[in-house]
Amino acid sequence: MKTRVTEIFGIKYPIVQGGLAYLAYAELAAAVSNAGGLGQITAATLRTPERLRSEIQKIRTLTDKPFGVNFAISRHDGRYEELLEVAIEEKVPAISITGGNPKPVFERLKGENIKTLVLVSGARQAQKAEELGADAVMAVGQEGGGHLGREDLGTMVLIPRVVDSVSIPVLASGGIGDGRGLLAAFALGAEGIEMGTRFIATQECVHANEKYKQAILEANETDTVVIKRTLGAPARALKSDFAMDIIDREHKGATYEDIKDLISGKANCNYIYDGNESEGFGWAGQVVGLINDVPSVQELFNDMISTANKGLNRMENIIVERTHS
Numbered sequence: 001m002k003t004r005v006t007e008i009f010g011i012k013y014p015i016v017q018g019g020l021a022y023l024a025y026a027e028l029a030a031a032v033s034n035a036g037g038l039g040q041i042t043a044a045t046l047r048t049p050e051r052l053r054s055e056i057q058k059i060r061t062l063t064d065k066p067f068g069v070n071f072a073i074s075r076h077d078g079r080y081e082e083l084l085e086v087a088i089e090e091k092v093p094a095i096s097i098t099g100g101n102p103k104p105v106f107e108r109l110k111g112e113n114i115k116t117l118v119l120v121s122g123a124r125q126a127q128k129a130e131e132l133g134a135d136a137v138m139a140v141g142q143e144g145g146g147h148l149g150r151e152d153l154g155t156m157v158l159i160p161r162v163v164d165s166v167s168i169p170v171l172a173s174g175g176i177g178d179g180r181g182l183l184a185a186f187a188l189g190a191e192g193i194e195m196g197t198r199f200i201a202t203q204e205c206v207h208a209n210e211k212y213k214q215a216i217l218e219a220n221e222t223d224t225v226v227i228k229r230t231l232g233a234p235a236r237a238l239k240s241d242f243a244m245d246i247i248d249r250e251h252k253g254a255t256y257e258d259i260k261d262l263i264s265g266k267a268n269c270n271y272i273y274d275g276n277e278s279e280g281f282g283w284a285g286q287v288v289g290l291i292n293d294v295p296s297v298q299e300l301f302n303d304m305i306s307t308a309n310k311g312l313n314r315m316e317n318i319i320v321e322r323t324h325s
C-alpha cells in the first residue's frame with residue numbers, strides 16, 4: 001500500500017493504532033508497528049515523565065519501526081508539557097494530539113524532526129490543524145469508541161467533508177474494524193485509517209482484562225452508549241448498568257461534581273483492569289458489532305489486507321464501465 005501516509009510516517013500500511021487510555025503501552029504499540037502500521041503509546045495515562053521515558057525506551061527494544069506517542073492535551077491536568085519534553089528528548093518518530101487547542105504543541109515542535117497527527121471531528125478543526133502545520137489529520141466519526149466530537153457526525157459524511165477541506169492527508173477513524181472498513185476509507189478519499197476498539201480485542205493488548213475483551217466479543221452494534229454528553233464531552237462506552245446509571249444521572253441534571261467519581265480514570269480502570277462491572281465502565285465503539293475474535297495484531301493485519309483485496313475485486317466487478325487514465 002502506498003499513500004502519502006505511508007510515505008510521511010515511513011510505514012508499510014497506513015493503519016494507525018489510536019491512543020488508548022490505560023491500554024496503549026509498549027507491547028501493543030510495538031506489535032502494531034511490527035505488523036507494518038503505526039503503533040502508539042498513550043502519554044496521558046502514563047502520567048509521569050519517568051514512566052513515559054521508560055515506556056519509549058521499552059518500545060525501542062521491541063521494534064525498530066516508527067511509532068507514535070499520543071497526547072490528550074486537555075485531559076491531563078496541564079502536565080502534558082513535561083511529557084512532551086520527554087517525547088522530544090527521546091526523538092520519537094511521531095506524535096498525535098487530541099482534546100484541545102494544539103497550537104502550543106506545534107510551537108514547541110518547530111524545528112524538531114517529529115511527524116504530527118491531529119485528531120479532529122469536523123472540517124473546521126481539520127483546517128486549523130493544517131494551518132498549524134500538521135502532517136495529517138485523523139477524522140473521528142461518532143461511531144467511534146472513547147471521546148467524540150459534539151456534532152454527532154458519522155464517519156461516512158465526515159471523511160469526504162474533511163478530505164475536501166484540507167490538502168494534507170486524512171485518516172478515517174470511527175467504526176473501522178476490518179478490511180472492508182479500510183477499503184471504504186480509501187473510497188471516501190482517506191489515505192489511511194485509525195482504529196481504537198479493534199485493537200483492544202487483540203492478543204497483544206495485554207493490559208485489558210479478559211472480561212472487557214469478552215464483552216467486546218459478545219456485544220453487538222447496539223450495545224454501546226454515549227456518556228458525558230450533558231457535560232459537553234460525549235464519549236462512547238460499552239452499555240452496562242454502570243454506564244446507564246451515569247446517563248440517568250445526567251438526564252436528572254447531575255453536574256460534573258456530582259458524577260466525577262463515576263466518570264473518572266479510576267472508574268475506567270476498575271472495569272478494564274479488574275473486570276469489576278459494578279464499579280466502572282469501558283470505552284468501546286459501535287464496531288464491537290463486527291468483532292468476533294481475539295487475533296494477534298499480525299493476524300489482524302493479514303486478514304484486513306486480504307479482505308481489502310477481495311473487496312477490491314468485488315468492486316471491480318460491480319463497476320463494469322471504467323475509464324483508464
Ligand SMILES: Cc1cc2nc3c(=O)[nH]c(=O)nc-3n(C[C@H](O)[C@H](O)[C@H](O)COP(=O)(O)O)c2cc1C
Nearest residue numbers: 018019020021144145146174175195196197283285
Ligand atoms: C478504550 C479507548 C480509549 C481511548 N483513549 C484515547 C486516548 O487516550 N487518546 C486518544 O486520542 N484517543 C483515545 N481513544 C479514541 C481512539 O484513539 C480512536 O480515535 C477511536 O477508538 C476510533 O474509533 P473506533 O473505536 O471505532 O476504532 C480511545 C478509544 C478507546 C476505545
